[in-house]
Structures are given as structure tokens and as C-alpha cells.
Amino acid sequence: MKEIRIGDTVEQCVERADYPPEKIKAILGGETVAVLGYGVQGRGQSLNMRDNGVKVIVGQRKGGKAYDLCIEDGWKPGETLFDPEEAAAKGTVVQYLLSDAGQKDMWPKIKPHLTKGKALYFSHGFSIVFKDQTGVVPPADIDVILCAPKGSGTTVRRLFLEGRGINSSFAVFQDATGKARDRVLALGVAIGSGYLFETDFKKEVVSDLTGERGVLMGAIYGLWLAQYEVLRANGHSPSEAFNETVEEATQSLYPLIGEKGMDWMYANCSTTAQRGALDWFGPFRDASKPVFEKLYQSVASGEEARRTLEANSKPDYRAGLEKELKAIAESEMWQAGAQVRALRPERQGQ
Secondary structure, three states: OEEEEEOOEEEEEEEHHHOOHHHHHHHHOOOOEEEEOOOHHHHHHHHHHHHOOOOEEEEOOOOOHHHHHHHHOOOOEOOOEEOHHHHHHHOOEEEEOOOHHHHHHHHHHHHHHOOOOOEEEEOOOHHHHOHHHHOOOOOOOOEEEEEEEOOOHHHHHHHHHOOOOEEEEEEEEEOOOOOHHHHHHHHHHHOOEEEEEEOOHHHHHHHHHHHHHOOOOHHHHHHHHHHHHHHHHOOOOHHHHHHHHHHHHHHHHHHHHHHHOHHHHHHOOOHHHHHHHHHHHHHHHHHHHHHHHHHHHHHHOOHHHHHHHHHHOOOOHHHHHHHHHHHHHOOHHHHHHHHHHHOOHHHOOO
């Protein structure tokens, strides 16, 4: 384990090396891990565990793209691929990786199969923390654990195949067997985590929902769109506006931040860029901080959970989502982006 000290705060970080293959086998050797849901997290985590020698089965309804993908990935009906209820009955660890709305809907059918000594695993604290809205209240005689990769399931799988590992949060909500911590850490490494940071279910879900709506997705897109629109309104071409807003950020500056931090990125830019960034980050912080405070309260109060469940439970949700995503794809900014990306040298000849 590694110790992280930031000011007066001390954290312990669990490393992949703390749970080598032989230790994972000792902990999980007698387990059958049932992964319910073959979305991006379900797919990435199940494939990584299978490659790591864990006994994995998948619970996915017949029909649809997800089931076809299961077959394509080598899961065999009646052997390693079952309906969700049957998979839950067979599994000693049930990884509940359906959407948040899907977890609420499926819970009455899954709960009877969570018998004494099993483990219920989440990659998001949503259903447990907002149990008054989801109805997800686990039996008292099972372990309830969480491992939340800090990235999409696609990234979890990609980094695993590259021999790298993703950062993940982990938590134990209920330890009925006395082995919940070992179970979650072994599973965390088996799904492809490089480092695991301890939290609790509530902190995980509040930080996660805030981050998704904030700098990870919602806020960053809002900022990009605002700058792009200002540049276009002042006569700059679509390609110039996109390059200065998105392409340079994602292809040049953000990788520098990821490598060594914001100061490293600043140090590797021109002095004019440094001066402008140092002069202007404060006004942007001051302007956006009230929005983040409002967002955080909306998440912590459960309002965001209510809105999510309400929207995602509608029968026409998927059609509505596809319409919204299509509008983004067809907007001028991302039409420009598609053409600019196509010009990258590595994409020539594709």
C-alpha cells in the first residue's frame, strides 16, 4: 500500500501489487461472479476478470445489441450466459451493473437470489444511497461492496489491454461475512484497477454525479460551446474555432496536464499563454463556482437522482436520448470536429 499525504490529510492507496494473481485466486477461487448488464462497464469488467482467470458468468436478456455483443465476445448461452435472474441465482458475487433506472426496475426480481453469504457489488453508490427512491435495500446477511473505476468501461478495457490500470474508488457498505474488504479489493484488481482509493457509498455517488455534470462532461462541453460560438460570431472559421477550442485542448494541452499537472502544462506553453491563463483562471473560477455549489446541493439532496430516474424510466427514453445526441453530432461545432479529426496523420488511409 502507498501512503498519500496532502497537507494534514493522509490517505492509503491500495496498489495492484498488493493483490497479485495468486492472492486473487486464493480470495476468488471459489467464487462465481455474475455480471448483470452488458453495458460499457459490464462488458469491460467482465472481459478483464475473465482474462484474469476469474470464473465469470453474464446475465443479459436475449435480444438486442447487448446480447449479440455477449455472443460475439464468446459468452455461451447456458454455460456462461444466462437471463439476469438465473445468473444472480448462480453467482456468489453479483455485480449489479445495470443502469441506475434499470437497477430500480430489476431489484424485486434479483433480491430473492441474494442469499446468505453472497456479495452484492456496485460500481456506483446511486441505488444504495438513494434507496428511498430506488427501493434497493439489500438483505442483512450479504456483503455489499463497491468498486468504481474512474472512467468508462471502454477505458477500463483499453487500459487493461495496454497493460496499464485505471484508478478506482472502493467501499464496503455492509460486511456480513468478514471478508468483504478482501472481496472488493481482489475484484477491483481483477477488473483492471491499477490503484484503489477508499471512500464510502455516499461520497462516491455525490462526487461522481457532480463530476459528470461538471468538469468531466457537462461543464466542459458548455465552456467549449461558449468559446466556439464567440469565435464564430466574430468571424473565425469553423476549423479555426474548433482547433482553438477543442483540438488543441485534447491533443496537446490535456495530455500535458495528465502527464505532470497543470504547472507542467503552463511551463510548456508560451509566456504569453502563461500570462493570459494566470490572469483569467480566477474570473472563470469566480463565475462558475456558484454554479458548482448549486450543482452539488442538487446532487446531495437527491434532486439529481429523482430527475435521472424519472427521465431514464420513460418508455421512450432511448429514442429521446438518441435525438439529443444526434443534435450534438449534427451541430456545426462537431461537424467541424469530425472533419478536423479525419485530417490527423494517423487516420490517413483509414
